[in-house]
Every structure is written in C-alpha cells, then in structure tokens.
Amino acid sequence: MAHLQRLWAPWRNCFIAHPQPRRCIFCAAKRSRADRAHYVVARGRHVFTLLNLYPYNNGHVMIAPYRHVGTLTTLAPAEWSEMLQMSQRIMTRLTRLLHAQGFNVGMNLGRVAGAGIPGHLHLHVVPRWQGDTNVMPIIAHTKVISQSLDELYTMLATSRRRR
Ligand SMILES: [Zn+2]
Numbered sequence: 001m002a003h004l005q006r007l008w009a010p011w012r013n014c015f016i017a018h019p020q021p022r023r024c025i026f027c028a029a030k031r032s033r034a035d036r037a038h039y040v041v042a043r044g045r046h047v048f049t050l051l052n053l054y055p056y057n058n059g060h061v062m063i064a065p066y067r068h069v070g071t072l073t074t075l076a077p078a079e080w081s082e083m084l085q086m087s088q089r090i091m092t093r094l095t096r097l098l099h100a101q102g103f104n105v106g107m108n109l110g111r112v113a114g115a116g117i118p119g120h121l122h123l124h125v126v127p128r129w130q131g132d133t134n135v136m137p138i139i140a141h142t143k144v145i146s147q148s149l150d151e152l153y154t155m156l157a158t159s160r161r162r163r
Helices: 012-017 025-031 077-098 135-140 149-162
Strands: 005-007 040-043 047-051 061-065 102-106 123-128 142-144
Touching (some): 040 077, 077 102, 077 123, 077 149
Antiparallel strands (some): 047 061
C-alpha cells in the first residue's frame, strides 16, 4: 500500500512543509511530553499508542515499545504482553467511536518486509469498513482519508479521559 498516493485535504500543506524526518519518530514521541503534537493517544508502562501520520485508512494507529528495538525476539515478555493488551483496548475504542467493522493488525519487521522505521518495531492497527477498498485507489492510486488527524486525536483523547 506504500505506493499509494493519498489525498490530504486539510493537512496537505503541513505535509509538504514538513517532510518526514530521518530521526526515529517513536523515540521522539516517547521523550516528548507534548502528546498532542506527536498524536500519542495512550501511554502504558512499556508501550504507547500514536496515530499514523500517513494512514492506510482512517483511524490507523501504531503501538510501539518505549525501547528502540527492531525485532520481536528482543522484545521483553512484558512489552509484548502490554502491546497486545493495548491493541485490544484501542480496537474497542475504534469500534465504539468510528464503528469499525474489522481490523488489519500486523507488523512489518525489517526494511525488506516494508518497515518504514526498521529500528523501532511497531504494531499497526488499521480499522476496516465494508466497501472501504473502493475503486478509487485502483484507478487513481489515490486514497481519501475522510477524517483529519486532529479530529481523530481529539476523539480518542476525549474517550480516554471518559473511560
Ligand atoms: Zn526509536
């Protein structure tokens, strides 16, 4: 899906003005206390959840360990366990808030497997809806994301406080 160009209606200018940095976005988000600026929607003891700035679909989040590790074999059992628990919680919230009908959950481990940031593993959680793979990506190599990241962040951050 990485070859798809996306339509960035509300935030395209920002994307062009701020190309993806080479530093590790997960470590930057981990160190920062500005959760909104980094779109961090949940923090656990070992792992945290943030919105994907380049989503495959609306509601696409990533769950990463605080440690900068790139392989599953270097992940501690407590990190792996909390990562799965956090994925359950975020799927519950995405189902409730966005009425997701299904999910793709997975990891790209290593650059040859498609990892954009191979040094810091992360679990993708991508909500799916009936008919979301419409003809537009096929004919135009373009995917429209219907909800802005700020709007989604506010929705998830608010639901976290209410929980
Ligand atoms: Zn990192």
